[in-house]
Amino acid sequence: MAEDNHHGSSRHMSAMSMSHKELGDEDARAVRVGDAARTNERLEFAGNAVRTAKYSPLTFLPRNLFEQFHRLAYVYFLAIAVLNQLPQLAVFGRGASVMPLAFVLTVTAVKDAYEDWRRHRSDRAENNRLAAVLSVPGEPESAQLDFAPAKWKHVRVGDVVRVEANESPPADMVLLATSDPTGVAYVQTLNLDGESNLKTRYAKQETLTTPLDRLAGAVIRCERPNRNIYGFQANLELPGETRRIPLGPSNIVLRGCDLKNTAWAVGVVVYAGRETKAMLNNAGTPTKRSRLETHMNRETLFLSVILIVLCSVVATLSGVWLRAHQTDLELAQFFHKKDYLKTDDKDEKNKNYNYYGIAAQIVFNFLMAVIVFQIMIPISLYISMELVRLGQAYFMIRDAKLYDESSDSRFQCRALNINEDLGQVKCIFSDKTGTLTQNKMEFRCASIDAVDYSDIARQQPVADGEPAWVPKVPVNVDREMVEMVRNGGDTEQGRNTREFFLALATCNTIVPLIMDGPDPKKKVIDYQGESPDEQALVSAAAAYGFALVERTSGHIVIDVLGQKQRFDVLGLHEFDSDRKRMSVIIGCPDKTVKLFVKGADSSMFGIIDKTLNPDVVQATEKHLHSYSSVGLRTLVIGVRDLSQAEFQEWQMAYEKASTALLGRGNQLRSVAANIERNMRLLGASGIEDKLQEGVPEAIEKLRQAGIKVWVLTGDKQETAISIGYSCKLLTREMTQIVINSNSRESCRKSLDDAISMVNKLRSLSTDSQSRVPLALIIDGNSLVYIFDTDREEKLFEVAIGCDVVLCCRVAPLQKAGIVDLIKKRTSDMTLAIGDGANDVSMIQMADVGIGISGQEGRQAVMASDFAMGQFRFLVPLLLVHGHWNYQRMGYMILYNFYRNATFVFVLFWYVLYTGYTLTTAITEWSSVLYSVIYTAVPTIVVAILDKDLSRSTLLKYPQLYGAGQREENYNLRLFIFIMMDSVWQSVAVFFIPYLAYRNSAIDSASLGDLWTLSVVILVNIHLAMDVIRWTWITHAAIWGSIVATWICVIVIDSIPSLPGFWAIYKVMGTGLFWALLLAVIVVGMIPHFAAKAISEHFMPSDIQIAREMEKSQDSHDVSHPEVQLSTIARA
DSSP: OOGGGTTTTHHHHHHHHHHHOOOGGGGEEEEEEEEEHHHTTTSSSOOOOOOOOOOOOOTTHHHHHHHHSSSSSEEEEEEEHHHHHOOOTOOOOOOOOOHHHHHHHHHHHHHHHHHHHHHHHHHHHHHOOEEEEEEEEEETTTTTEEEEEEEEEGGOTTEEEEEEETTOSEEEEEEEEESSSOEEEEOHHHHHHOSSSEEEEEEHHHTTTTTGGGGGEEEEEEEOSSSSSTTOOOEEEOTOOOOOOEOOGGGEEOOOOOOEEEEEEEEEEEEEEGGSHHHHHHOOOOOOOOOOHHHEEEEEEHHHHHHHHHHHHHHHHHHHHHHHGGGGGGGGOOOOOOEHHHHTTTOOEEESSSOOOOOHHHHHHHHHHHHGGGGGGGGGHHHHHHHHHHHHHHHHHHHHGGGGGTTTTTOSSSOGGGGGGSSSSSEEEEEETTEEEEEEEEEEEEETTTTOOOGGGGEEOOOOOOOSSEEESSSEEHHHHHHHHHOOTTHHHHHHHHHHHHHHHHHOOEEEEEEEEESTTSSEEEEEOOOHHHHHHHHHHHHTEEEEEEEEEEEEEEEETEEEEEEEEEEEEETTTOEEEEEEEEEEETOOEEEEEEOOOOHHHTTOOTTTOOHHHHHHHHHHHHHTTTEEEEEEEEEEEEEEHHHHHHHHHHHHHHHHHHHHHHHHHHHHHSSSSSSSSEEEEEEEEEEEETHHHHHHHHTTTTTTEEEEEESSSHHOOOOOHHHHOOOOSEEEEEEEOSSHHHHHHHHHHHHHHHHHHHHHHSSTTTOOOEEEEEEEHHHHHHHHOOOOHHHHHHHTTTTTEEEEEEEEHHHHHHHHHHHHHHOOOOEEEEESGGGGHHHHHHSSSEOOBBBTTTHHHHTTEESSSOGHHHIIIIIIIIHHHHHHHHHHHHHHHHHHHHHHHHHHHHHHHTTTTTOSSSSSHHHHIIIISHHHHHHHHHHHHSSSSSHHHHHOOOGGGGHHHOOOSSOOHHHHHHHHHHHHHHHHHHHHHHHTTTTTOOOOHHHHHHHHHHHHHHHHHHHHOOSSSSSHHHHHHHHHHHHHHHHHHHHHOTTTTTTTHHHHHHHHHSSHHHHHHHHHHHHHHHHHHHHHHHHHSSSSOOHHHHHHHHOOOSSSHHHHHHTGGGGGOOO
16 A cells, blocks of 8 residues: 555544654643633733734834835935936936836736735634634632633633534643543644544543543643644643643544534644644745746846946046037036036136036936936836736636546646746656545555455445445445355454454544435445555445444444444554554453554565465565556554453553653654564455556646656556556557666666666667667665765666656655755756645645645645646646746737847937936837837737637647747747847937938937837737737727827827927928838838748748648648648757
């Protein structure tokens, strides 16, 4: 059976790894039951009011601005705005210079404020909920204890709280009593970890039988608050008693749980407010940066260099001009060197008026040039990227192809800033259980007393009229085994078979819920539990006549072949990742005491007494191998009869270990190890975990897309290999390299042999098509040796040369280590996908983490960047949405660079013809509105809606995904090309009108309006030429922006107080104006049009070929696509 999911599932492994360190008495917190005042007298415990909001009305503005200015680009634009406020450097109006930055900051602040307002509203609703809190009367002798309503925010540590059915406790509380006479309470942790199965919690018998008024003065000493929702250590000290009563995870009900199937429960609050485990685990959405955004910083640096060069050219030439004209500066308009109205009284010389010398003017001109050319680095790009990602996320969430009907769950975007990374993935790391498989277990076969019951032909549904108890999940039974159970009681084989199923029915933590079925003579049992494996085993036991029908804190009731029998649960050692097994001590009706143990074969055969029945052990090992080979999850069951002396010795050791706060976990494991020995082997079981729908096809598509798939699992090697063949991860043509070592030396040798084989096969096949595919299969022990001896580099050399990597029996941290191995040594984009808590470290380590909403809770979802219901959804997510997101975002970033650079170069050419005085013909308001209104909306709309290829084409030809892996849509070559294009277009925009009007009397404002309209129309037509799929929204955005620019220019020129009043009306009335507009557009678009035509007709990419295929509808193109897609083999 898979080690990562035995009894209690993989979450318990994670719980062990993240468990709070074990504390001594001096570190424990003391909680006085029912006395909140004394408990909180030092004010060291948190109140119960929760706060998830980030801001308050007083802190919102400073804190929000502080967070926003973490973006260095915003600091840059703030510095520009400050420089423009200085009189010597003022180029734009002071208000106009601040507007772009203020607009971006305001939009982000409004968004953050709205999100925080919603959090405040949620906090108020939560804190004002009502709870029933035990009131402490002034005179205990005469007053009666009563529960009074109190708001959740007023509940304190030490308060005794009563929770009714279907209610949630206001804080983490230790159970004192429940409506069940045995102290059992059933809770659902759906809101806490996503699990819908009911869990059992217990009140201790000592508190259950003690009236609440007599519990006053009792003290609970518990560990300090920590995040481990599966762990809790405490002791209860009753007044007048020296004995400490141990408390564990089964005695605490956490905030966020719901009380089910229990009328009421009373508990004492031990953790409140921000110290509750639910709040401590509320870490929020993980934050990662997309690779495209990281690469964008490189281009931003190049733009900064271009900006510095332009400013330096202007400043240097201005110095040369001042030097050449220094004798003419006395009355120059911009360099009024002397103020003739003021004289110095001493020598009666005129003072310098607005002139500080050539050196100072060069510095001033450089800073003024930075202000004028500031939009070379586009401030609007950042807010545009956020809006585009929001739009892309909306369409991913609403995609019906990503909706899982079985779990009624839609796709979730939990990290909006890495949408485009989905289009560049090269390596996928996948969990197996619950990710590739359904994690819905079905009992298939068993080996009992060396007899193999695995013949599928003998299996059939349970016959009508046989058992009175029917498990909710139907189980096929082996008729031969049924006969042995029912009629073989007199034989040793029959007794062993019965004891085997008794072990399955008793050795678990399953809660049975009895329901009425369609047949009134039969009761249906819904087995609720944390482990799907346990549910399958207990359901199988019920189908064979051993039905678990009742569980309390101290006993269970099993219907054994029609007769109810009570078994006392004397002790329980739950499954943990170190022992890889669980055990239960049962007091049987015949007064005997039995120890049942079940667990992984790797741990069980070490505690089996092989001298008792060596033939059975040998036969069972053979059967286990055959079960694993067909992909079944295996489990070994053992039993041991305990004498009264052995039981009492264990009981004393267990009580001592369970009351220790210091080292309790290690002591309990030691107690378990001492009792779990000399076991008699009963047999083994085989459970089938079926593949999820569409997994083989999905893996095939992903491999065709050039994505390597690694599977990291805790299963046995044989099981993992079998599943690998089932899901088409492994093929018969592959050469398998197996590293399965038991020592460092053998591991080193296996690794060296693997490297030799990889290099040999690589040298034999130079052609990638004829290369022998390789599969590396390695186990967790070998990984331990490799990571301990710093041989990761050799492992990487082997793994990177293989097509498939299958890691068996790996621990959670090893999964993260394997992902890190690839991340550190390659630039490949990594994606990790899993469904359990043991996958969290892997998901957080990868560039992209995806959580599956499965059977193992929501820890993986809570730690992920994206969440979905099925593994097969990876295909449309990556091949369709990932491709679209990357293509759109890459184009939008480059287009923003081009659009702003074109405008800056137009301003630069004008400066060269105006004495380097940094005056602009384009009005300051047009300069400000250029990036905000004139050209911003079309790029956002196109980046959200445009599709270079249809969904069907992208799914039909997975090789097209390679465009993102090769960074075809965003790279340095494309950046250089668009900068060259922007220089050409700026030359066309500036010089064509300049040459036409240079000998005329046209004013600079009219010329500036022409330049403004020309550049806006040109960049929008450039965008329109690249749009592939037009919608009415795209039309409205592009042509509407041009119309909006006209309107804005007309409005600006209609305001008498602004320079250039009425200029547009004068120039628009001439035919030359319209002819020049047309000439600018035609001349400016020639290079872009020519490059587009040449590349698509003579050097088409795979994307362009596929696009042409979509356009043509004739049968030849449909039936012979390989002719057109010949280049796709490169993908």
